[in-house]
Amino acid sequence: MQHFLSVKDAIDVQALVKEALLYKKAPYADKHLGRNRTMGLLFFNSSLRTRLSTQRAAQNLGLELMVMNVGQDGWGLEFEDGAIMNGDKAEHIKEAAPVVGQYCDIVGIRSFPTLVNREEDYSEKVINQFVKHTGKPIVSLESATRHPLQSLADLITIEELKTKPRPKVVLTWAPHVKALPQAVPNSFAEWMNAADVDFVITHPEGYELAPEFVGNAKVTYNQEEAFKDADFIYAKNWSSYEQYGKILNQDPAWMVTMDKMKLTNNAKFMHCLPVRRNIVVEDAVLDSHHSVVVQQAGNRIWSAQVVLKQILLKIIKEESPYLF
Amino acid sequence: MQHFLSVKDAIDVQALVKEALLYKKAPYADKHLGRNRTMGLLFFNSSLRTRLSTQRAAQNLGLELMVMNVGQDGWGLEFEDGAIMNGDKAEHIKEAAPVVGQYCDIVGIRSFPTLVNREEDYSEKVINQFVKHTGKPIVSLESATRHPLQSLADLITIEELKTKPRPKVVLTWAPHVKALPQAVPNSFAEWMNAADVDFVITHPEGYELAPEFVGNAKVTYNQEEAFKDADFIYAKNWSSYEQYGKILNQDPAWMVTMDKMKLTNNAKFMHCLPVRRNIVVEDAVLDSHHSVVVQQAGNRIWSAQVVLKQILLKIIKEESPYLF
Amino acid sequence: MQHFLSVKDAIDVQALVKEALLYKKAPYADKHLGRNRTMGLLFFNSSLRTRLSTQRAAQNLGLELMVMNVGQDGWGLEFEDGAIMNGDKAEHIKEAAPVVGQYCDIVGIRSFPTLVNREEDYSEKVINQFVKHTGKPIVSLESATRHPLQSLADLITIEELKTKPRPKVVLTWAPHVKALPQAVPNSFAEWMNAADVDFVITHPEGYELAPEFVGNAKVTYNQEEAFKDADFIYAKNWSSYEQYGKILNQDPAWMVTMDKMKLTNNAKFMHCLPVRRNIVVEDAVLDSHHSVVVQQAGNRIWSAQVVLKQILLKIIKEESPYLF
Incomplete structure (x- = not known):
């Protein structure tokens, strides 16, 4: 290399x-x-x-x-x-x-x-x-x-924890108080597209990532639909690529909650950290068996x-x- | 441990x-x-x-x-x-x-x-x-x-320099321009109470440390009385515990001076450093054979x-x- | 040592x-x-x-x-x-x-x-x-x-690159936007005076270095004359020693240019870095075979x-x- x-x-x-x-x-x-x-x-x-x-x-x-x-x-x-x-x-x-x-x-x-x-x-x-x-x-x-070192650690974590050969991995946008880079979601998408997973991206309208990163991933504005039968939920906020660097939406309805996790296949919850509790994701999720964020950081x-x-x-x- | x-x-x-x-x-x-x-x-x-x-x-x-x-x-x-x-x-x-x-x-x-x-x-x-x-x-x-690493270093220094099995150790409050934590005096008191020393604390009224740290130490508002026959003088400023975090007194009469050191049993002068010269302690003391502050820091x-x-x-x- | x-x-x-x-x-x-x-x-x-x-x-x-x-x-x-x-x-x-x-x-x-x-x-x-x-x-x-570690590195670089036993080394003042210390030119002069080189200093009037550093070096206000047949050009800005710490001159005519380098004996261009391009020295010089600033920094x-x-x-x- x-x-x-x-x-x-x-x-x-x-x-x-x-x-x-x-x-x-x-x-x-x-x-x-x-x-x-x-x-x-x-x-x-x-x-x-x-x-x-x-x-x-x-x-x-x-x-x-x-x-x-x-x-x-x-x-x-x-x-x-x-x-x-x-x-x-x-x-x-x-x-x-x-x-x-x-x-x-x-x-x-x-x-x-x-x-x-x-x-x-x-x-x-x-x-x-x-x-x-x-x-x-x-x-x-x-x-x-x-952020390729993060994405490789993410893939290592998925490899460690997957319970089927080709898990469903969902990258979901989540609300935040600041305008954040697209580096983590871009990179995660790029690595998931190179891995043997069923990859779905979900976000509000206007938060489309750059096409070269999205690749062949399925993209949906319907978060609940995306979560169905997911094996891994990867939450991350990012600012708009289209209206570059802008916050278009802070809708708390996009926060990851325990109710939404129930739609999944007992999915693991992932985040690159630091994560703002009760803005990006509910306490209940981070404090439950779903959360693997510390193991992910360790990787x-x-x-x-x-x-x-x-x-x-x-x-x-x-x-x-x-x-x- | x-x-x-x-x-x-x-x-x-x-x-x-x-x-x-x-x-x-x-x-x-x-x-x-x-x-x-x-x-x-x-x-x-x-x-x-x-x-x-x-x-x-x-x-x-x-x-x-x-x-x-x-x-x-x-x-x-x-x-x-x-x-x-x-x-x-x-x-x-x-x-x-x-x-x-x-x-x-x-x-x-x-x-x-x-x-x-x-x-x-x-x-x-x-x-x-x-x-x-x-x-x-x-x-x-x-x-x-x-500040337990400091207190252990203090005890090491006393062990190195004591000239009798049970030396008299005096913790004295001294003036300062800022409101400082109680961490060093609290901790010093806690360790002296666990050591084989005759331990005395002296400070102006209103500067009482928390009872759980004072323990069985003798406490006096009379600095000169405390210094009598002392083998170690440990100077430190702290802000009030009672009126929490407040400066109640900046009386320069509490500064450690050569005259006061003459009341002692040729005591060693200790301070955790940094120390403000001619506020906490006179130059004459720090520049004399009494001072062991560098050896103490080395420990x-x-x-x-x-x-x-x-x-x-x-x-x-x-x-x-x-x-x- | x-x-x-x-x-x-x-x-x-x-x-x-x-x-x-x-x-x-x-x-x-x-x-x-x-x-x-x-x-x-x-x-x-x-x-x-x-x-x-x-x-x-x-x-x-x-x-x-x-x-x-x-x-x-x-x-x-x-x-x-x-x-x-x-x-x-x-x-x-x-x-x-x-x-x-x-x-x-x-x-x-x-x-x-x-x-x-x-x-x-x-x-x-x-x-x-x-x-x-x-x-x-x-x-x-x-x-x-x-700045003696810099000066020793400078001398190492001259030793590595000289093509004659006693090269001509020119320290030239150059313009800058800030008032800079005299440490680098002082030190360079001190080391060149201790080395086997033909040492010349050139700067505008008012930029004389302290006599104890100049020593026996030749000093001239004529930059072009100084550059003639030089083997090494060492550029550096400094503020005035005379009118201490002042900027007396920002004349861009003192910038080191390719035209001036043509006066030299195909000289090496040296600078301690960081260097402001097109203020201290032209891009053309730094991007040419004359520049040895990276090798000099490596030393x-x-x-x-x-x-x-x-x-x-x-x-x-x-x-x-x-x-x-």
Whole structure:
């Protein structure tokens, strides 16, 4: 694996999931793989789960770590070619990225969308410029339009908990107080489309995800219909793609409730967290046997660890082709 | 040791002190004890000594570390059951704590009191919710009402420096410009009451500590009387418990001076630091042979290290009962 | 090496450069040198390159690391003797420094100048107080008037790339939008004066550096004359030393351009980064074969690593004199 930016970087999705589950049983099996190598984690936006789980995964592989909160240090980056840099941006990506590449063997980047400029966000300007200029493998720690480490952890969780070969998985929009990115639902859709599941998306009108992510998924505005016989309910709020970054609807009728869970096939309830209780989902659901959100968050370690393993193997192979 | 929240978690206070002093002579004796385990340090409030000394202690035991400044990343936590989370709190402790527990083997928490709501502070709401929901051992890095790693370091320092079997130890209130928590004096009193010392507390009227911490200590409003023949003077400001969180007195006559030190039995001067010079204590005292504040701060490493050792031993014992 | 604050701490500049280039070929040759020792990095000001490269260097030597953003944690330090600390400074350097010294074996300090009080800045008050009170080796991560880890990396880069025994090296002032410290040009001048190069400084009138740094360098207000036959062009903005901290000139005619590079002996273009494109230097130069700024930034690792090695050797020698 060269970089990890989307499902397209996973050569074999099922193999990744299987290896991740092996790591869950034997976390330190490859402790020597990262020896004398360093991963840098650059956070342009705040992070809890991604930060801690990626650190743990890297440590399990024996990698050294350097973590930087880029925003807090006021390191404004310029991305425009030809810019006359007389404003508040102190450094151009053309220097910043290759310099970070001098200090790290693998670089993780978290950078959220503007939610204002759709074209810019969907071109993945920030992370793609790091890919172009860093000269080292880049791991997305959530980019403008995708959160692949989360999606892989989601798939691992489904694999662990499914009770039939091809479960019904429902991604449902849910209300929220803020305008949120589409990265998690986009990415989840992309990975579900690559997995062996019966995938349904449900949301109010106007919340259609970008077609390239929806793919062949069934889409319905009728949440109750979607929930029928579902094996997994994956709740998430997102802002509109159409009317970009806007909140069109905060209708509490879209909250996931115990009554709705009764329509399902005793489904597992999933959410990437953090989740606002009694806005996105009722207390009763999160506090019931349906909820697997903590196990799902725990699987973030194995998702990151298997990705870092693949990247390390490629680095080692390139350095020492005779080993392979 | 399951958790470390107060003196009650120390099965044998004297044994802890002795083991700490052994670590001071041989810091790396148990370097392999923490192998393949990770400690997370979550700071809801800023920290210098606690942060660095706990990191060093963990490194001495071979633990991996993950440090998060929770406040700076704007991770507002909800603690109320049944809350409708439509405000600025993005995550409930019921998810946050067990998720952190997925990534760490031991979790350290620093969370200061509100100094507004006494009942809430003295119920230790924050740290107790982490104990309840994390599913992993919790170490207090200073909670609303206690700072046990500091108190253990204080006791180690007294053990190192005492010149008689049962020294006279005086906790004296001192002036300050800000309203400070009662955590350090509460905790110090709790540990002194468990140690073999002649313990006296002195403060102006209205600064009585909570009775459950004062215990059987002698209490006097007469600072000079308290200082007579003292072997250790422990200075600290705190705000009122009675008129909760209020500053009732900034009388400079309560500052610790060289003249007052002359009343003592050539006492050692202690303070948990940071200390405001010429407000809490005169320069002359801090710059004299009386002051042991740097040695006391240095002992924070051994205090943390012996606590982490006890917790690691319990983890290992539970995982591999046949080893013991 | 006891401390690393300026070129004066380098016993043999050429030997340091040679050892650094050996580390570049074999980064982990001394991995066991730092075993069971900890370096603390205290940043009073923000940092990217220095932070990451020093971390990497320390990791290459097997050192443990503790990194603190001092400013962000609001840890206001008092430096005045006899101060009555009733303001916003919570701790005196007389306690803070020795306490940090209790937790770390080597301490790195970054502290920028005020650019207001020249006497204070040029007395190096902050870093010198850490030297005085910490009781452990201090490494400058850029102080008020010097940036020696940068200058050593600069010299390493010149050594790597020079095509004649005694190259012509030109330090040129360049425009900027902000008032910047003199630390980088001061330090560069100090190191070039200690190296075997033909050293020229060029800047507009009023931008004279302090005489103790200029030394025997040739100084000219004529940038074009300075560039003639140069082998290395080192661009940097700085504010006035004379009219302390002031911007006297933002004349874009001082920007480094491709036309000016044509006057040189196919010179390498150097800058410590971050660099503002099309203000300090034209895109055309940075995007050409002239620019070696990324390689120069990469050499920060080897600069820090060779300094830490020298310091570790002195620590080990003092602890175990019979080893040597």
